[in-house]
Amino acid sequence: MKVFGFYKSKKYLQRVMFSIMASMVVVLVASSISNTYILEKSVKSIQEESNLKVLSQIQYNLSYMNDIITRLSNFVYRDHFLIPLMFNDDLPKMDLIRGHRQMSNIMESSSFLHSMVIYNKSQSKLYGTSSSLLLDGGETDQRIRSLLLDAKNPQPTNRLIPMSLGQQEGRIDTFAFIVTDSLKPFTSTQSAIILFIKSDWVFESLKKMNVASDRDQGEIYIQTQDGTLLSSDPQATFVSDQAQTQVKKLVEAHKAEETRSSGFFIGQLSGEKEMVTFMDDGLGAWTILYIQSYDKLMGAVNHTRNQSLLISGLFLLLAIGLSVGLSYKLYNPIENMLKRIRPHLPDGKQDGNGAGDELLLMSDNYMKLSEQLSEISSEQIVSKYYIRRFLSDSQLFSDHDMQHLIEKHHLNISVKDHLLVCVLKIDQFSAFGSNMAGASNKLYNFAIINIAQEIMGSHYPCEAVEIRGDHVVLILSPNATDSGSRFEQAVPKLQEIQETIERFYSISLSCGISDVISNYSFLSTAYTQALRFSQYMIVKGHKAIISSEDIKGNLSSKQVSLPDATEKKLAEALKKGQLTNAGNELEKAFSLIAGFQYDDMIRAVSNLAWVIKNAASEINENRVVNFSVDLDYIHQITQEKETLEEMYLSLLSLCAKICEGQRPANMERNEMMLETVKELIEQKFSDINLSQQSIAMSVKLSSAYIGKLFKENYKLSITEYINEVRLTHAQVLLEQNNYTITEIMDKCGYANQSYFFRLFKGKVGSTPKEYRMKKSIS
Template identity: 70%
Template sequence: MKIFGFYKSKKYLQRVMISIMASMVVILVASSVTGAYMLERSVKNMQEDSSLKVLSQIQYNLSYMNEIITRLSSFVFKDPFLITLMYNDDLPEMDRIRGHRQMENIMASSSFLHSMVVYNKSQSAMYGTSVNFLLDEGVTEAKIKSQLLNPDNPKPTNRLIPMSLETADGSIDTFAFIVTDSLKPFSEGTSAIILFIKSDWVFDSLRKMNVSGEENQGEVYIQTEDGSLLTSDPNAAYIAAEDREALKRLVDADKSAANGASGSIISELTPGKSMISYMDDGLGSWTILYVRSYDKLMAGVSEARNSSLLMSGAFLLLAVGLSVWLSYKLYHPIENMLKQIKPYLNDNRQGAGAPRDELGMMSENVRQLSDKLNEISSEQIVQKYYLRKFLTDSQLFSHHDMQHAIEKHQLNISVTDELIVCVLRIDNYSAYDDNASSSSKRLYVFAIVNIAAEIMGKRYPCETVEMKGDHVALILSRRESERNAPFEHVVPLVRDIQQTVERYYGLTLSCGISDIVTHYPFLSGAYSQALRLCQYKIIKGNKAILTSQDVKENLASKQMAVPVPIERKLAEALKKGHLTDAGNELEKAFSLIAGFAYEDMLRAVTNLAWLIKNVADEINENRIVSFSIESNAVQQIAREKETLQEMYLALLALCAKICEGQRPAALERNEMMLETVKELIEEKFADINLSQQSIASTVKLSSAYIGKLFKDSYKMSITEFINEVRLRHAQQLLEQDNYTIAEIMERCGYANQSYFFRLFKGKVGSTPKEYRMKKSIS
């Protein structure tokens, strides 16, 4: 009951579970029904095809039998002895004996013949071969005449006619085949030879096709023109008159509708639903039927359907369990959220206006909270406005007016106590401003404001407000019970704020703390003081917490520039390329700058940067190989760097770049000369006479000196470099142009083919011809 009650209370969970279960049920049922239907349809089509194949085989057998009998009848009808029996009005005894003997011979030669009868119309007499015909005193003859010579029902010739001669129950025991000299139906006025075919010979084909494998698959019948059913099994179904009529009616209707000689019908017969396949015998008199129980045919389908239903039921149970688990899994976050906000929900409405489920209840409460937040937000906007106004333009208000505004808008500022202002400023703000998105900036400022208010509010009444994008201002006062206590906890609390913001958001803050003010109109001055104190993090670095006592000496300093001797020694050290001396002088300068006022610090650093830039320009004017110093980079050092340490390192790097370029003039001259040699080789590599001696003559130096200098600098001789350039150009010509090897040698400065081939193979690993062939293939 407890579980049911829990489920009942979770209306959204109910919908989730019902939706998932309904989807799974629909999918499973649809797949099962579709699969069963497709399987039954496929099996039905296969069985229809199978039945028609069986009927085709029976049709072939019957046609073949009819052809054999027709040939025999044609032979018999021309026999002279039998002709005598058929047509003589006065038959001599010897002719009759010879005729009987001939019929016995024919019977002996044909195993499928039951008996023969010759009918003589002149004598209205029949001459037969069977024992019954001869000895039963005319009973068999009377049966033949009654069945074949009935004027009301004339029999066709040259067709098998089912007859009952020897059985008392009227079952078919032979087939008559009448042969006359005309195509008219057989009558008393026509002489004929009647061949009686054994019924087993005809039914044997049906019997073999009627049984497939080890299990009886159905019943095969021959339907005559009058609707009678012929079968090899006297106990077969559908022999009753009502079944014969039903089968004839169904077959005739389907033939008329399909206008075809074969087909299949599914219909209800006496034993049950059956599949009836039919096909004409090909002779135009009989129809072959194959009747099979539909339930037996579809036994496999029924078994598969039942198995599918069982599996679907099992999967359905599994789906129900899975849906319950999945719905609870999906509902888990909502349940956790409900647990968290349930103490704050207050919706007791009933009836039509009540929320439909827990999510609706939450939505309704969110709407109510949103309305309240809008009201609170409007009040907060007014509060923030007054706080910013107090910090920037407090001199425009009287003490009484500010006190009234604080009380009216319920600002968390004491109206009777002293105040201080703290400014929290984001370090490295330029990089922060470039990398953070607008939404991230709003989030960071919101977090800093709330973290500062929460931590500082634990000890002091506090109001926090964002002033600009790079800093937040706090107005602190004391509680009534601590009116005369010092603000000794401010610095530790600020340190806690810095650590919290850095831990969660990766931002560092510097802080300036103003002196105590006793009147509200002095708040603007306190805010400006705290803001200026933040600037002095240039000395202490990031995460500095600064008060007026920390920068007292800087504010009192009268020195505004770096002494001239230090600047002069720095310039001299740079010109001599002495980085150590330049670094020492730069360190002395920054030790002095650390005691300046903030504006003087920036001015002194900027002057040092320009001093270094000017020295670099002066050095470049007197050098062959110059180095570049970007003016914009020099100008931005004092603006982009936030601490003296960063500025010092930037200027030291600038000095290192200048000193690194102060190498001996001889080295510069050698480099220029070697570059000239390389240019000469690149331009004149096609000249066969190009050599180390010709190059030395061109640059007015000895061959040995230029060769040693080149070898020491590039770790290869001039000759090797010449060959390197020539072979590189030879490769390019082999890849791109259709020049002959001789033309390429001429264009690359080679006169000796074997020498060229040896050099080329040593560099590439193949001959020029092989190289060209490989490149053309690739």
């Protein structure tokens, strides 16, 4: 009871114990849930990848089938025996007989054809090969006309159209493939050849992939444009009208959301949670679907989740015991502190168990101290606000109001003399900002403002304020020693500020200095001017101090773009792979750009980037293998790089990659060509007529060029290589002792015995007979 009373009287101790217990519970439960979630997500990802591979193979199979049918249809449509059946108004009997015979021949040569029909629009008649078309009293004829020749429902050409020629409604027993002389939808106003493809041939791929992808885990369907689901299994789950409607809505919604031709989602179908993977067939007609039971796929995940929760429960029991001991150990310093301060507390607070917990007195003292330390001068905040307003909108203030505000807030801005505005801008600000947290940025800006104001204030009355986080503005007033308000010590003081900031914080600053203004009403104009001057750091480099005198040539420049000849020569040099010429043209371009005004500089560099990108794109179009150059990065150069020198080096590096990237493509083409030559020699070495000229004709190149290229790469001629291959095979045949010398010569492509003996002795050192004898003895 004493132990229980002790813990009950210590409110802070109770909170510590509860916090530790709650933390352990949260951590364990969160760990269990997150592990299960990660596992489930991983299973989904792996399953999606696996399903898409299966669908990709089916897509390939369907594309291959369509290609076969298209080739056959093109052949059939041009058959001169079938043309009379399609187009003659009055068909002679012999043409009819020849046409039927030709259709029978085509049917016999194509095992996947179910039947074949020719529609003559002039006669409005169907000529077919199937017995049902000829002998069923016109039922098949009428069925084809109602399904394919309906003027209100034109059918697409050169595509598989699922239909039924049998008597069972809704059962797909064939696919129609309509061939006409145009790509327009087919109606009865056009003559056509209609190939009927066996449905089993189309579904054979689905059957095989169903077996390969584990039939217990899912079913594969083909979805037509109207939402009908076709399957190789007549007992498939989702072939009812309601199920097909649900699948169609879900797939269309997901396609619209993802804007992709393939995808993966989970939805409710026929009251069950299903995992659906879809992919277009590549021809724009069908969608291939793989539907799997979500519960079956996630069975292992659910089992793992249950085990994880059980283990977490066991650990929770252990955590409760640990939390009690750990809490008391953590509470010891608080208990010792309370023992020290209790004698100094009022009588009513000696036990520390008032309305609050044991830390109430310490927190009260802390709050009092915090209030004292956090008092900020509202006058200073208002002063900075008005300085920013003067810099951005000084024209909106009347002279009287502006002078009144300056005097009221005791700003170090002269109301009688000339003024000077300086902008201190942080170099590489984007990189600086990305490496610093928000609080760190504020501390650095605070340090820059104080150091700048202290250094500059030692000589000139000044005000400093930070604007937009990337630059600090100094407003200088003349001191009593300045003659003519020329601010002669402003530049040395700015250099001192730069060196101090860089020494302590490794931050580089560029400076823009406005022209001297006559009074405070022109502050916003001077600020805009100084900020614009600071942009010319792009030419002067980091840590530059820039005034109007330094960029007089840029400000007066009338040139706004590079000469067309320079850009044209750069593009030509890149296409020819001439890095030296490209570098020279790029250097000339940047020399000209350095004299432009700032906006024209940025525009000119962007134009150069487009020239390089367009040249690289043209090079890629004419290459067998594309070189790996990130062409999208080229447009980021003007944003990421701050100086012309950095932009020049980046573009030069890209030019080097483009020029260097062209060499491996030529080498690769040569290697492919030489490998082809060697393969031809290995295959045809027994041909007596094999020679350098015949090989050159085979690869469509000149004999001299292929011979020179082969010699340069392998250090021997094509003829020497042919003899090397032939003599090597002759050695093998001589060792077998199954052929005569004459037979071996014939198999190795030699017709002249003395020539063969001379070459063989030159290679081996003995005649073929001697070589065979030595091998037999050994």
